[in-house]
Amino acid sequence: MSKKYDAIVIGSGSNGIAAAIRLQEKGLKTAIFEQAAVPGGATKTQELTLPGFKHDVGSAIMPLGLASPFFKDLPLEQYGLEWIFPEIAYAHPFEDGTAYGCYKDINSTAAQLGEDEKAYLDLIGPLLDNWDKLGKDLLGPLGIPDHPMAFMKFGIKALPSAKIIVDKYFKNDRSKAFFYGSAAHSTLPMNTLASASFGLVLTTSAHKFNWPFPKGGAGNFVHALTEHYKSLGGEIFCDTWVEDIRDLPNAYAYLFDLTPRQLLKIKGLNFSSLYRQRLESYKYGAGVFKMDWALSEPIPFTNEKCRKAATVHLGFTKEEIENSEKGIHEKNMTKTPYVLIAQHSPFDPSRAPEGKHTAWAYIHVPNGSTEDFTEIIENQIERAAPGFKDTILERSTMNTVALEQFDPNLVGGDINGGKQDITQLFTRPVARISPYSTPDPRVYICSSSTPPGGGVHGMCGFHAAEKTLKDHFKELL
Ligand SMILES: Cc1cc2nc3c(=O)[nH]c(=O)nc-3n(C[C@H](O)[C@H](O)[C@H](O)COP(=O)(O)OP(=O)(O)OC[C@H]3O[C@@H](n4cnc5c(N)ncnc54)[C@H](O)[C@@H]3O)c2cc1C
Structure with missing residues (x-):
């Protein structure tokens, strides 16, 4: 039977678009169907506060967007x-x-840590030296690594909890809090297995790539991706909610940029009851409470280093971060949570009207929480930047429900497409030889619910596309 398309992608997040580009550049005829009015999923820039202030609704800082083995070319x-x-x-x-x-310079960074200088170099230095070998293995499914020795050495440091690693390497509590700042991106408690891996990968990527962001906003990254896709002949249909695969045009393969809970709601899929059960038991992680501000001036951080960084991690002691990240999972939030801040406008004046500024921040909260954490977040920022509240012209808040309304993949406010603990890090959404394929030979999963998980790197989409090519279009590989 003739097919209208070779492959169809459902959902236009960075992974969906990456999958579609990979298939289209191999000469296939593809299309993307997206429920929102504009493509991009959780990678979008909007005026959330006042006219002329451009805020990233979701992703804001993209070291892996630049570093991704697929996007970089x-x-x-x-x-x-x-x-x-x-x-x-x-x-x-x-x-x-x-x-x-x-x-970016690891030595200047380590020198600040005093008695822990050498330990920092011992911990991060070998990973930085081996990044070019490790990058592809780390951003893919579990398999035989291209560089087994480098991968094994990384694994020895990455598998333990962040707490075990900081206690092993560092004497000073400040050095421990500094490492936790990156490790806490995992949204896992600091004593959870594999939480160290996030600290290691993100810290190393900072020395390698300096944590950049797209000029004008994250939406410009998606704009460039979609323009490239369209130049290859790809088609994008927005405002199209997919609820039944049988409503879509005929194709050999359908790649879903969706998380398991959403996929289970799609009608017409030939999934076994065992596979359905396994998808049903997929675990979602903590949610986030997100804030954006229009400001009359940059955040008045006391310390100059904070004014020179686009990302600031707030967690004033090691214990504060430990208690904050543990409390979320026990539904016992602390009043001094770990806060992740991004400030673009000091480096990119196009983000706000002349002389004005924007700021972006979130904290981790229990999945599905509807509590308002505005005061708690602003109080935390005041500790590092007295007078911050006086600079606020307008604020926008999004609790976990608002985030899920904005993008249905943010289930309960989970920004990573599912919990990224040791049981789901490499084998998400279920442990199969290929986690991207499903028992329905037409159906693939390409969202961050597959390895390597959350973040704007497109590698979930790339690997799902590779599996699709292998199964249906082997001659093109
Ligand atoms: C607040 C926040 C901050 C973040 N910060 C960063 C950061 O600084 N750096 C970073 O790298 N990452 C960050 N992330 C994570 C990053 O945005 C995600 O990991 C990434 O967007 C995942 O891409 P995806 O393609 O898997 O899914 P998504 O981007 O979620 O895209 C899924 C798409 O599928 C569509 N869809 C869903 N259901 C249907 C349906 N039935 N029919 C049609 N379309 C459908 C959705 O509308 C959406 O467009 C952040 C995320 C959030 C929310």
């Missing part, structure tokens, strides 16, 4: 993508007004 600059590199990748302030900064 696409001609995105041709479509207006410009990366902005802050002087310091991220900063971590302490209560007494001092701060550590993560510089």
